[in-house]
Amino acid sequence: MGGLKMIESSRQKAVGSRRWVAGSVGFLLSAFCFLPSAFAAATALIDDFEDQTANKVGGRSNTYVMAPSRALAVKVTTGMHGGAKALMLKFDKKGKGGPYDSGGWCGYYTMVKTGPRYFDATAYQALTFWVKGAAGDENFMVGLADKHWDEVGDSVKSEEIGKYLPSAKVTTEWQKATVPLSAFMLEKKELASAAICFEGSLFPGGEGKGTVYIDDMMFE
Amino acid sequence: MKTQKAVGRRQKAGWVITAYCLLLSAYCSPVFSADGGVVLKEVPPMPAGTVLFEHEAKFASRGKIGGYAMKPSKYGLYPDAKVHIEGSREGTFIRYRKKPDPSFCGAYIIILGDLSQFATMTFWIKGAKGGETFEIGMNDTISNKREDAVMVGSIHRYLGTGVTTEWQQVAVPLQDFFGADLTRVFSIVFNFNEEGEGKFWIDGLKFHMEQLVDPEAKIQQAGELLLDNFDHSNLNLLGRKANTYKRLPSVAEFSRVDGRLRLDFEKQATGWCGYYTLLNQIDGEFFDLTPYKEVRFRVRGEKGGETFEIGMADRSWLTIGDSVKAGPVEKFLPGGVTTGWQEVVIPLSDFGKLDWSQMGSFVINFYKQGKGTLYVDDLRFIRKSDKDLLTEWGD
Numbered sequence: 001m002g003g004l005k006m007i008e009s010s011r012q013k014a015v016g017s018r019r020w021v022a023g024s025v026g027f028l029l030s031a032f033c034f035l036p037s038a039f040a041a042a043t044a045l046i047d048d049f050e051d052q053t054a055n056k057v058g059g060r061s062n063t064y065v066m067a068p069s070r071a072l073a074v075k076v077t078t079g080m081h082g083g084a085k086a087l088m089l090k091f092d093k094k095g096k097g098g099p100y101d102s103g104g105w106c107g108y109y110t111m112v113k114t115g116p117r118y119f120d121a122t123a124y125q126a127l128t129f130w131v132k133g134a135a136g137d138e139n140f141m142v143g144l145a146d147k148h149w150d151e152v153g154d155s156v157k158s159e160e161i162g163k164y165l166p167s168a169k170v171t172t173e174w175q176k177a178t179v180p181l182s183a184f185m186l187e188k189k190e191l192a193s194a195a196i197c198f199e200g201s202l203f204p205g206g207e208g209k210g211t212v213y214i215d216d217m218m219f220e
Numbered sequence: 221m222k223t224q225k226a227v228g229r230r231q232k233a234g235w236v237i238t239a240y241c242l243l244l245s246a247y248c249s250p251v252f253s254a255d256g257g258v259v260l261k262e263v264p265p266m267p268a269g270t271v272l273f274e275h276e277a278k279f280a281s282r283g284k285i286g287g288y289a290m291k292p293s294k295y296g297l298y299p300d301a302k303v304h305i306e307g308s309r310e311g312t313f314i315r316y317r318k319k320p321d322p323s324f325c326g327a328y329i330i331i332l333g334d335l336s337q338f339a340t341m342t343f344w345i346k347g348a349k350g351g352e353t354f355e356i357g358m359n360d361t362i363s364n365k366r367e368d369a370v371m372v373g374s375i376h377r378y379l380g381t382g383v384t385t386e387w388q389q390v391a392v393p394l395q396d397f398f399g400a401d402l403t404r405v406f407s408i409v410f411n412f413n414e415e416g417e418g419k420f421w422i423d424g425l426k427f428h429m430e431q432l433v434d435p436e437a438k439i440q441q442a443g444e445l446l447l448d449n450f451d452h453s454n455l456n457l458l459g460r461k462a463n464t465y466k467r468l469p470s471v472a473e474f475s476r477v478d479g480r481l482r483l484d485f486e487k488q489a490t491g492w493c494g495y496y497t498l499l500n501q502i503d504g505e506f507f508d509l510t511p512y513k514e515v516r517f518r519v520r521g522e523k524g525g526e527t528f529e530i531g532m533a534d535r536s537w538l539t540i541g542d543s544v545k546a547g548p549v550e551k552f553l554p555g556g557v558t559t560g561w562q563e564v565v566i567p568l569s570d571f572g573k574l575d576w577s578q579m580g581s582f583v584i585n586f587y588k589q590g591k592g593t594l595y596v597d598d599l600r601f602i603r604k605s606d607k608d609l610l611t612e613w614g615d
Contacts, residue, residue: 053437054431054436058339058430058431060436062508065577070613072609074610090613090615114429115340115394115431116336116337116338116394117337117339
């Protein structure tokens with residue numbers, strides 16, 4: 001099936017003579033896998049947006065919208081921060097209409113939970129990514145959900161993105177956003193998703209429209 | 221609907237039960253392996269207090285394999301030290317001879333474990349001739365008692381090329397077994413649903429915490445979701461159910477013939493009839509069709525001139541048991557249905573205002589009085605390209 005990310009090739013010869021060797025190699029590999037977490041990588045890449053499919057931890061990503069607000073996520077091959085692609089996010093947050101006449105909502109999420117297993121981020125201090133705007137001054141919050149927030153389909157929001165950027169606001173140049181995990185009152189051991197949230201409270205009259213680019217999202 | 225055969229029916233009167241209860245070779249395989257995952261032996265036990273019938277507790281032990289059959293269908297299985305994957309001592313040989321319904325047969329592996337922490341099940345398979353086929357299912361300790369496994373579809377859903385004479389690794393996302401209690405898994409089932417006979421070997425059953433399958437990858441690569449090719453299972457390729465609906469005196473029946481859907485219908489002046497295939501899990505998630513722009517399928521009639529409407533239902537329409545119709549087939553095939561294959565292409569916008577993020581079903585509705593036979597094949601949804609998306613956004 002397409003998308004099968006198996007380490008081994010799709011074929012094996014039916015032989016038994018190398019069983020002992022295979023077993024020994026397997027033991028060494030397993031021992032490697034059980035090394036203490038202190039040896040774990042200092043960063044965990046969530047998505048570099050190079051692939052058209054799942055993110056780097058195997059989770060799905062998509063926009064979330066409630067009409068009349070809109071969002072569009074497309075991977076682009078120009079103006080990326082690193083590699084060959086970046087994520088382009090177009091948002092159109094409306095101020096009226098929809099539930100409670102609040103204009104609905106829009107944003108983008110990426111799951112760090114894979115299958116039934118939540119992501120253990122206890123070894124990391126921050127969620128980081130690179131960001132730039134098409135015009136500059138675009139605004140959003142970062143959302144993070146643990147198991148409990150995942151179950152209710154929502155996330156805890158950070159402060160405005162500017163607080164986590166060197167120049168205190170989104171510009172047309174790439175900047176690294178560093179959002180401390182301590183900004184979220186969450187169970188770090190069981191994270192489910194990260195999100196880019198275009199909240200109505202960020203915009204005058206609850207309305208905002210624009211384009212931001214995101215690249216190389218990771219836990220550090 | 222041709223109901224899914226209730227698998228695991230081992231103890232019903234009149235049925236032939238030839239119980240080969242053998243230790244599964246995977247159970248004896250090395251614990252460690254280069255591709256990660258754990259062997260069956262390492263799977264955590266079911267929660268304390270899990271209720272088993274006396275015969276289940278006595279009969280079942282982890283790693284045992286067995287089968288079920290109703291004459292004249294047959295199965296046979298044994299551990300085979302001559303055919304196995306590298307690093308294993310023996311594979312498990314399985315053969316089957318499936319006769320026409322209602323006769324049935326299948327095989328199973330006893331798990332008796334808590335799989336809730338795992339995301340993917342893998343095993344290796346090799347056929348004697350290639351082309352061997354079966355449906356995959358799972359019984360938890362409850363469904364095993366009512367003999368009604370959760371089926372996820374044909375092996376072809378997970379091995380695009382099907383079983384060949386070479387060893388191939390099969391990866392099945394455990395979340396596909398929707399509805400099963402993964403903390404109390406009783407068995408994995410191989411149900412031989414297609415008439416014919418075959419011999420194959422399986423080996424190296426493992427469970428992985430990693431999501432080794434990305435179902436979206438195939439869709440994005442192909443630029444389309446093939447919902448059903450009607451080749452190997454009455455479940456569609458999302459693993460969802462399909463069926464006819466009818467209100468007497470109108471009737472419709474479906475079958476799969478030579479890898480095509482055959483619909484026999486008789487629409488009377490009253491009542492209604494048609495066919496649906498689900499996009500959503502029953503009592504589960506609805507399907508997000510927002511990235512898609514059109515639905516396509518091939519169609520031909522037994523005589524030509526057969527007519528029907530094409531409908532789709534989102535969550536709301538599914539709740540009231542109806543669908544929004546895009547129109548009669550002649551709207552999309554100006555010459556109507558003929559005895560030759562034609563492709564029907566319908567822009568999803570023709571279905572009007574539906575909640576495309578929560579879709580439930582695709583429908584063929586026989587709305588005009590008449591009787592006939594219709595063949596349908598290759599039902600698929602075409603994704604929007606990035607260009608489509610940007611045009612639709614309209615800066």
